[in-house]
Amino acid sequence: MRGRSGRSTRRAGGTGGGSSVGSERGGTEGRVSRWPKPEDAPAAEDLARCVHCGLCLTACPTYLVTGLEAESPRGRIQLAKLVEEGRAELNAAVQGHWSRCLQCRACEAVCPSGVPYGRIQEHARAQVQAAPPSGRAWLRLRRFVLRQVVARPRVLAAATAPVRWFAGWRLRGAAERALPGRLRELARQLPANQGAPFRGVREGGRVAEGEPVQLFTGCVMRELFGEVHRATVRVLERAGARVEATEAQRCCGALHAHEGDLAFARRLAKANIAAFERTEGAVVVNSAGCGAALKEYPQLLAGEPEWRERAAAFAARVRDLSEWLAGRGRLPDGRLAARVAYQDACHLAHVQGIRKEPRALLRALAGCELVETEGADTCCGAAGLYGVVEPGMSRELRRRKAAAFAAARPDAVVTANPGCHLQYLGAVREAGLRAEVLHLTEALDRAWNAGDGR
Template structure:
């Protein structure tokens, strides 16, 4: 590889193999090259010149098949920063080989809100005219897959919720997919916070967090978007995020901009103020119950909440505050569902092999709803349930459950 990349932390790997059984792609293939340990070996070979990624398609494919779920980090006794290393490696590869056309289109779209709004409008028109139904029946496989994983259309946009005499205020990352397709989840977030005496303030100038760009190797665009958000959120004491992948990425801004003197300190300051919505709510809910809701649910841990941020107990604790709600744990709740950004489009075979046992685990709990905390997981799980003829089981965000419970009081 002619493009150098940062390998700091690679030397910490002691080849113990504890990461193997935590890795979703290793568990479905049992191939060393599809494991964290194997991929770290490939990274080292790329870094010291033993492998040239310009001519080794197989090496690039093994690295592309990594979900970047960071389950390996959660079990690594040596603290190997695997998530950062895979991003650095992909950035180096992208400089030499570029990013695949599908990835380029998706990355270009998510960093431009007007494009996402236009796409949502087109989807809505195609839904109402019957064109979407026709495409599902007659379209090529790639188009049918895009349709199956497309964000929902027609959901209400985010509406700010005013709070009379709030005890505190927070900023909320609106994001890209969340803003375009799950605006009502933002509104539900604001309503639950209002019940707790917290007001969500407007934050002009914020944009896509850049997580997808960083994961795909488009480091320059990830840095550009990070700078915009750092400037936008500079005055906020607390920055809440209700998308696990976005929250994990905002918390990594300090590393992303550590070599940029004018931005490093500002990035670190922002990262220190970022909180997942469940993480924050759990600190302020006190002894309050959060309404009543007779419902049986199961919870899917988003990878970038459980593994990247270490947040597992907080969402469950909030759900336990709802009277009448029964939480039934599914098997392997913290194993990746196969969404992983746009992995389910770029690596459909592996994504489907991961989704199938996840849907089996969900159905085994006989839930009224599935609860999670990330838009990619919501889309992937909903698609999996539809494929089994179980679209009657909704996939809800944690805050949607809390909002419904409070509304039912």
């Protein structure tokens, strides 16, 4: 278990690092502050690993946009240290700087000191949840939606039914034009038509032979990206898998953890571990955010000894779809005559370290011209609920993606995360292109069907 010693009694010393966040100290010098939720506080040793080198700054999207130290990884860590040491209050300004962090973890991937930034930020958010004014309606509403809607399959199915209907409505274009600004923007980011929700591997009566593989179906993916899941089953089967999807599985808990609701994220993690213990084979994931969360269950449950081994055994089975496919021998021949811009999902590239595999799968397709766009591995600004919570920053990051697409002029933008998928629909439109936005599995499914002449 990570130590918490000395949290509320030590004074700061030598933690400058050129940070402008020193202004947060104003009026609080010498005062000891305590984390409002000590059991989930950022660990002192995690914070101490930052040596203020600044190598993370230019990897950070919010720093690149604002140029502000307090909107950088180093600045946000410094703020957490100041709060921990009682030299700054956990006030609205500090909370705002943390809230604008996308939790994309690009900083973590380039940090030479191995600062576990994702863990620090999740624990910082847990403090925000508990900090005064803790009664803020907006925070309470987000927590309620995540617990009572997103994590409950039947409620989520009912809540997303109107969205699915709107996405496939033939008068959608006219309706979008009639909507006010922000709503119109959101409506335009809905996928064209993903068909019915995914309700199980055997929905077509198909039974495949082969290596057992468990499909992780998630929450939003299952409801709004049914066709992506169906394509994933076809792709896995054609690569030699016998696909199963246990109905006992739950939402991965990534959104809850990012929001700082660690207690609920742990409940979901335990439910998933128990559900998949009754199955065999790899647990294959087609959503980068879910995959990263599942692989980090041992970290999430590190403080619960009775779950440690079970979490480690589960995490060892988790594979991103591209990772699992790349580990196969020969794959079906495929053809995709298109200029393709692959965009790294942050939680695939920065957290799982998977960059080569999706590109290799695309490059292997006959006719596929892979173009690298500027900032392909920079966050698109979707980041779970970020587009709703921080619409200005989200819009600016999408605008930058749109500029990169306009310069590269791809026929298709390919990614592997549902939030990014929606953001790229908006970016492609903004770029004035007719490019398709595809999940990697949709591209492979289409290409493999074309490849064998079906």
